[in-house]
Amino acid sequence: MANLRIEHLNKRYGATTVLNDVNLDIEDGEFVVLVGPSGCGKSTLLRMIAGLDGASGGDIQIAGKLVNTLAPAERGIAMVFQSYALYPHMNVRKNMTFGLKFTGVPPAERDRRVAEAARMLRLDELLERYPRDLSGGQRQRVAIGRAIVREPAVFLFDEPLSNLDAALRVSTRVEIANLHRMLKSTIVYVTHDQVEAMTLADRIVVMNKGCIEQVGRPLDLYYAPANLFVAGFIGSPAMNFFEAKVGSVEGGCARISGPGFRSFDLPATSLKVGDSLTVGVRPEHLGRGEDGPFAVEGVVELVERLGEASFAYVRRADDRLFVAEVRGRQTPTPGERATLIAAARDVHVFDAAGLRVTTQNDA
Amino acid sequence: MTAEQRAKSLSVHLVLIAYSVLAVGPILLVVMNSFKVRSAIFGSPLALPDATTFSLVGYEKVFRSSHILTYYSNSLIVTLVSMALVLLFGAMAAWALTEYRFRGSTALALFLSIGIMVPIRLGSVAILNMMRSAGLNDTLTALVLVYVAQGLPMSIFILSEFIQQIPKDLRDAARCDGVPETRIFFEVVAPLLRPAIATVAVFTIVPIWNDLWFPLILTSSDSTHTVTLGVQQFLGQYITDWNSVLAALSMAILPVVLIYVILSRQLIAGLTSGAVK
Numbered sequence: 356m357a358n359l360r361i362e363h364l365n366k367r368y369g370a371t372t373v374l375n376d377v378n379l380d381i382e383d384g385e386f387v388v389l390v391g392p393s394g395c396g397k398s399t400l401l402r403m404i405a406g407l408d409g410a411s412g413g414d415i416q417i418a419g420k421l422v423n424t425l426a427p428a429e430r431g432i433a434m435v436f437q438s439y440a441l442y443p444h445m446n447v448r449k450n451m452t453f454g455l456k457f458t459g460v461p462p463a464e465r466d467r468r469v470a471e472a473a474r475m476l477r478l479d480e481l482l483e484r485y486p487r488d489l490s491g492g493q494r495q496r497v498a499i500g501r502a503i504v505r506e507p508a509v510f511l512f513d514e515p516l517s518n519l520d521a522a523l524r525v526s527t528r529v530e531i532a533n534l535h536r537m538l539k540s541t542i543v544y545v546t547h548d549q550v551e552a553m554t555l556a557d558r559i560v561v562m563n564k565g566c567i568e569q570v571g572r573p574l575d576l577y578y579a580p581a582n583l584f585v586a587g588f589i590g591s592p593a594m595n596f597f598e599a600k601v602g603s604v605e606g607g608c609a610r611i612s613g614p615g616f617r618s619f620d621l622p623a624t625s626l627k628v629g630d631s632l633t634v635g636v637r638p639e640h641l642g643r644g645e646d647g648p649f650a651v652e653g654v655v656e657l658v659e660r661l662g663e664a665s666f667a668y669v670r671r672a673d674d675r676l677f678v679a680e681v682r683g684r685q686t687p688t689p690g691e692r693a694t695l696i697a698a699a700r701d702v703h704v705f706d707a708a709g710l711r712v713t714t715q716n717d718a
Numbered sequence: 719m720t721a722e723q724r725a726k727s728l729s730v731h732l733v734l735i736a737y738s739v740l741a742v743g744p745i746l747l748v749v750m751n752s753f754k755v756r757s758a759i760f761g762s763p764l765a766l767p768d769a770t771t772f773s774l775v776g777y778e779k780v781f782r783s784s785h786i787l788t789y790y791s792n793s794l795i796v797t798l799v800s801m802a803l804v805l806l807f808g809a810m811a812a813w814a815l816t817e818y819r820f821r822g823s824t825a826l827a828l829f830l831s832i833g834i835m836v837p838i839r840l841g842s843v844a845i846l847n848m849m850r851s852a853g854l855n856d857t858l859t860a861l862v863l864v865y866v867a868q869g870l871p872m873s874i875f876i877l878s879e880f881i882q883q884i885p886k887d888l889r890d891a892a893r894c895d896g897v898p899e900t901r902i903f904f905e906v907v908a909p910l911l912r913p914a915i916a917t918v919a920v921f922t923i924v925p926i927w928n929d930l931w932f933p934l935i936l937t938s939s940d941s942t943h944t945v946t947l948g949v950q951q952f953l954g955q956y957i958t959d960w961n962s963v964l965a966a967l968s969m970a971i972l973p974v975v976l977i978y979v980i981l982s983r984q985l986i987a988g989l990t991s992g993a994v995k
Contacts, residue, residue, distance in 0.1 A: 407890050428896030440887035444909045453905075454895025505895070 357418030357431065357508035357541055358383045359404065364413035366399055366565075373399050375565045377413070381558075386535050386542045390552040391562035391588070397545045398513060400562070404543060405434050405511050418508050428458065433502035434511040437518060439494045441486040441501075448482040451501045458505075468504040475537065476500050476530075492523045499534070512544040516551060528554060549589055553577070561585050579717060583709040586635050592666060594635045594703070595677040597651070601630040607715075611704070615671035616651040621704060622715035632712070633705045638666065640701035641679035643687075647696030651677065655687045669693060745971065752776050752964035759960055776961030777969075780952075785940045786966065789948035794973070796858050796944060797926045800865035804922045805915055807866070808873030813903050815874065816881045817889070827878075833871030838864065839931060846935055860936045861944070865929075869922040876921070880914035881907065916984030920977070927974050945970045 359381040366374040374396045381387050389397040402408040404415060406427035415422050422430045441450050448469060455465045473479045476496045486494055495515060502510055515531070516524045532555055535542055546552055552559050553573045561568045561576065561584070568588075569581040580586035586594050599613035609626040611634065612618035626632075636649060644650070653669035656676065665686045667679045679695045681687055704712040750766060751759045758771035765771070780786050815827050838845075845864060846855075854860040884907060892902045908915075933947040949970065952962040 402890075405890075405894060407893065426896075427890075427894045432894065434891070434894045436887040436891055438885055438887045440885065440891035442888065442892075442906055454892070454897055457898060457901065458896045501891075501895070 359509055359541060359543065360414075360416040361400075361404070362414045362416075364400070364403065364415065365411045366396070366403060366408070367411045373565050374403070377565075377567055379560060379567065379570065381541060381543065384539050384541055386544065386555060386557045387560060388544045388546060388552040388556035388558075389560045389562060390546055390549060391568075393547060395562040396565040397547075397562050401434075401511050401513055401543060401545045404430075404509070405432050406430050407434075428454075431508035432511055433505040433507035433509075434513065435495075435498045435502050435515045437514040439486075439498040439518070441494055441497055443486055446483050446485050447478060447489075447497050447500075450486070450497060451504050454501070455504060465504070468506070469500075472500040472503040475503070475534070491519050492527060495519065495527060496530075499531075503534075503538070508541065510540055510542045512542065514546055515544075516546070517548070531555060549591065553589075559589075561588060563588075579711065580635075580703065581711050583633060583635070583705050586703055586705070586711075590637055590639075592638050592678050592680075594637050595641070597634040597636075597677075599632040599634045599704075601626045601628055601632065604628055614673035615653070615675060615677075616649065617646075619649055619702075621702075621712075623704070623712050625712060631707045633709070635703040635705065636697045636701060638678040639664075639680040640697045641677075641695040642697070643681065643693060644696035645694060648699035649697040649702045650694055651696075652692070652694045653677070655689050655691045655693055658687055658689060660686055667693070669695065748964055749968045749971070752961070752968040756961055759964070773961075776959075776963075776965030779959065779962045780965045780969070783962075785943070786945075786948060786969070788941060789943050789945045790969070792858060792942060793927060793944040793946070793970075796861045796865065797923055797973075799858075800862050800869065800926050801919055801922050803862070803866045804869035804873050805918060808870055808918060809877050809908060809911060809915065810903065811870070812874045812877035812881055813907060816878050830871050830874050833867075834875060838868045842931070842935060845932075849936060855936065856938045856942050858937075858942055861932055864932050864936070865922075865926045869926070873918040873922060876918050877911060877914055880911055884910050913984050916981045920981055923977055924974055927970075 359379075361377055361379040361381075364374055364377040365372070377396075377400060379387075389400060391397050399408060403410055404417075406422065406425060406429075410423065417430055417432070427434075442453060445453060451469050451472065452465045455468070460468070469482070473482060476499060478493075478496055478500055481489065481493060481497070486497070489497065495518075498515070512531075516527055519527060528551060531544075535555075544551075544555060556573055558570060559573055559576055560570050563584050569576060569585045571579075571581075576585060576589050580589060583596070587596070597613055597616055599611050599616075602610040602612045602618065604610070604626060607624050608620045608622050610618055611621050611632060613632075613634065616634070634649075636651075641651070651669075651671065653671040655667050656670050657668040659666040659668075663682070665681045667681055667687045668676050669679060670676055679693075687693055700716045702716070704714065706712050747763065751763060753767045753773065753776075754771045755773040755775065758765070758767070762771075767773075811830070815823060815830075849855050849860045849863075854863070888906060888910075889902055892906050897906065928946060929944075930946045930950075933942075933944045937943055937947065945966070949963055949966040952959040952966065
């Protein structure tokens, strides 16, 4: 159990910067998910916390201790790999105890820890089996078991579910969440899957191009993305964006207008006439209606029916497509003209630099 | 199977059978004739030994008249010690060259690969001089050293390829587990290299066991001769004792065949792994 502090961490390979001034504080017992598109540096960050890759600059502290120069085993971490990385020539029990031999854990204690981990992960029946005789989900549990028996201060997970099939992914996700509840340990978890991030995390760290874009609780990221990248990354299907301009400012209200949607007033004090903006609305926040705080019209071009909802791809007057999620049995038909509206609090506005514009609607 | 496919596979098999006969024929001839009397060896060399021509005289003479057991044990010692050293050092060097980046590692890898291209026999004179000045002339140690040098480059080359196929995550997992680097090599990497090691073992053993050149120039006394060199004593300038030569040769073939049979399963796994996935 320990907190984790990362300060001004950098990683460069020659001229390429992989991580650029990363700062992150993780509380004791917190489940933090690093999420981002591939190549954003999230796995590199995890490997640097583990001590498998060296830093080009900056500090990593685990439980208040500077670990920059320590070997992985001395940092009090345990890592679960995407490929499971089980030793193929050792049975499950040996896989779990192999590392303990070298860290001075007496045999009786080793057996106790294996028994406990096996009970927790339902591995009792499998202890004498070899990895080749196990299914993907079982291998994953053994890999987690191997991490548990080390009793680490911090668990590191590197995309642990991406090799599992969809059904197994959901059940293993639940198991990992339960495990965190039982062990109450600090976990850093890397994934590119935003569903995993949203469901598992206490806090999500969204990364892009070697930088942290936003750190926050899952729903904060969803309801108040700090910038365009986070707005577009979190949520599926992705948020619709509309180009806009500030037409006039009057009494703390800005008149926002742009091609394709009806002009509306935004209670924001920081805007000036002529500012370029991006307006973002999530597909699931657009509903059919006549008039609302935010309204956009177009011709339905394509409908994807999922059952619980349908995605309507609508072509606006300025010939751009946007997506609306329509609930209910009455699905839109292609060719139909539709007006879609959203509530004021579901309209996100970003300035020319891509940063969120705070409005009175946020309060 | 259609007729066309059958014809195709038949022709392939014909070629393979012809090749096998060509390769195995001379060896069969040696073994067959080692069990015949001298007149039958020359009278009908291609005939199988029968009641009138069967004789163990060659084997009797070999055991009675020569140091064949010393030769045999010399060959065994040299081959096995060389093989063990080639495998140990080869695997360790291959691991170091693939896993660690250090100053001069590329140069070292390049230097070792030159060893594959340049035959070691080119350095015979220099080796002879070195062994003489090191006082190792006429010792089995000299042979072992030469054979280790001869076998290392190829074994490093083959084992490096195999080590690269071992997932990187395994080594990282072991490091996170707190396993020391030497134990990672011996307890995680080496067990996974077993098919490769069998392959390298066979490739190392066969040329060493069969080598005539280095025993010829580096050993001079009966106590250090190997089997291949020992056989030569039956080949005289004027008279050759063919019974003994063929008997000794047949015996010399035996160990290599045995080792090959033992390792062949692993060997096939080693040769084909990576090819089919």
